[in-house]
Amino acid sequence: MAQRILVVGGGQLGLEFALRLSRKVRPGEAEITVVDPHSHMTYQSFLPEAAAGSIEPRHAVIPLRRVLRRCRIIGGTVTRIEHARRRVTVQPLIGPDRELTYDQLVVAPGGITRTVPVPGLAEQAVGFQSIGEAIWLRNRVIDRLDVAAATTDPAVRERALTFVFVGGGYAGVEALAELEDMARDAVAYYPELSVSQMRWVLVEAANRILPEVDLDLAEYTVRELRARGLDVRLSVQLKSCVDGHVVLSDGSEFESDTIAWTAGLKPSPMLRDTDLPLDERGRLTCRATMQVVDADGAVLPDVWAAGDSAAVPDVTSPDPGALCGPTAQHAVRQGRRLAANILAVLRGGEPTEYRHAYVGSVASLGLHKGVAQVYGIKVRGWPAWFMHRTYHMSKIPTLNRKVRVVADWTLNLVLRRETVALGELHEPRRRFESAAR
Structure with a gap:
């Protein structure tokens, strides 16, 4: 009888796992079901380029049903897991809850944006984890240029042209740099505005940015951003942003x-x-x-986990307590190893430890600009930008x-890239509602 394999999460890890396993199982050996509230996987490393217009937003997402043709896809949110009963409760997109049973469970729901209780944050800020957020930010930046160009009020213009990014990891630095690069190009079409009027602020609570690379490369990145006129604040926290009034800890x-x-x-x-x-x-x-283990280190039978929501030991680290970080590199490689492990167990074998050979890190700082640290080699400028694109092109799933x-x-x-805001995408019924009143 075919083993029922249930995958919670269709993100990068879930997609990689299901795709790899579905290609390797024999007919009748396993039935693979993937549960996710979205019908696509977002390749998050391309969100900054999608926001900046360097690639089409649709090209940064992979449709699950097209790619996982040998799998069953259920659109819904997992609300409860009872491994003692081998039951998972799913809230479909519409309709009552349903229960799914399984023989092997893979838990890979990914992570969510980590926030802190900052006054005004929930009302004023936007995250940068989905393609919708990336499109919104792109439209927002261009829309604010339109506002600034149309107004005669200096205070309104200054507020509209001030863009704040909180977080100095890869997501924050790349989003800031790519969008500033796009806005710099767009300002050329606004005779009322100049590049010097824009204010881009990066706020980072730590005393450095890009913790994934060595300090000298991180410091080079700060110098490059500041040379472009960007305001990089280190060891600074966002204290409040009520009604758009930003208060920093400095x-x-x-x-x-x-x-x-x-x-x-x-x-x-x-x-x-x-x-x-x-x-x-x-x-x-x-x-x-x-394999998921209890507090005593005993393996729970037939349940596996990986990715952002799993504490997977990093056996390649000299630190005995080191864990694999929430990166795309780990997601792809863990997905492949997990598929091989479950296939081995189905065929009477033993699972193998996940060992990660660290390749390095690459980051784009806008068109033709970047930093990279690959196999210990540090690269800056255009070569690093080219390496960034080459690496991620090789990793995005499907030809x-x-x-x-x-x-x-x-x-x-x-x-030249398009610098058009399609703000009505976020409120498509506003025009019709106004006409229908």
């Missing part, structure tokens, strides 16, 4: 219409509604084989998406 205050929060991830809160063991940070406790992304990049070599 005492400075100013107005801003655009606040992006990119200060990290935390495990999915769904895990609290399970009978699975969690660590102090709410992550599933695992062995390096990605279809690779071709489309390369086509976007090729067109951008000879054509």
Whole structure:
């Protein structure tokens, strides 16, 4: 009888796992079901380029049903896991809850944006984890240029042209740099405005940015951003942003219409509604084989976890307590190892520990600008930007998406990128409602 394999989460890890396993199982050996509230996987490393117009937003997402043709896809949210009963409760997109049973369970719901209780944050800020947020930020930046160009009020113009990004990791730095680069190009079409009128602020609570690279490369990045006129604030926290009035811990205050929060991830809160063991940070406790274990280190049979919501030991680190971080590199490689492990177990074998050979990190700082640290080699400027694009082009799943992304990049070599805001996408019924009154 075919083993029922249930995958909670269709993100990068869930997609990689299901795709790899579905290609390797024999007919009748396994039935793979993927549950996710979205019908696509977002390749988050391309969100900054999608926001900046370097690639089409649709090309940064991969449709699950097209790619996972050998799997069953259920659109819904997992609300409860009862491993003792081998039951998962799913809230479909519409309709009553339903229960699914399984023989093997893979828990990979990913993470959600990690926030802190800052007054005004929920009302004023936007995250940067989904394609919708990336499109919103793109439209917001261009829309604010329109506002600034049309107004005669200096205070309104200054507020509209002030853009704040909180978080100095890869997401924050790349989003800030790519969008500033796009806005710099767009200002050329606004005779009422100049680049010097724009204010881009990066707020980072730590004393450095880009913790994934060595300090000298991080310091180079800060110098490059500041040389472009960007305001990089280190060892500074956002204290309040009520009604767009930004207050920082260094005492400075100013107005801003655009606040992006990119200060990290935390495990999915769904895990609290399970009978699975969690660590102090709410992550599933695992062995390096990605088998879930209890507080005594005993393996729970037939349940596996990996990704942002799993505490998977990093056996390649000299630190005995080191865990794999929430990165795309780990997601892809854990997905592949997890598929091999479950296939081995189905065929009477033993799982193998996940061992990660660290490749390095690459970051884009706008068109033709970047930093990279690959196999210990540090690269800056145009070569690093080229390495960034080459690496992520090789990692985005499916030939279809690779071709489309390369086509976007090729067109951008000879054509200027579009700087049009499609703000009505966010409120498509407003015009009709006004006409119907």
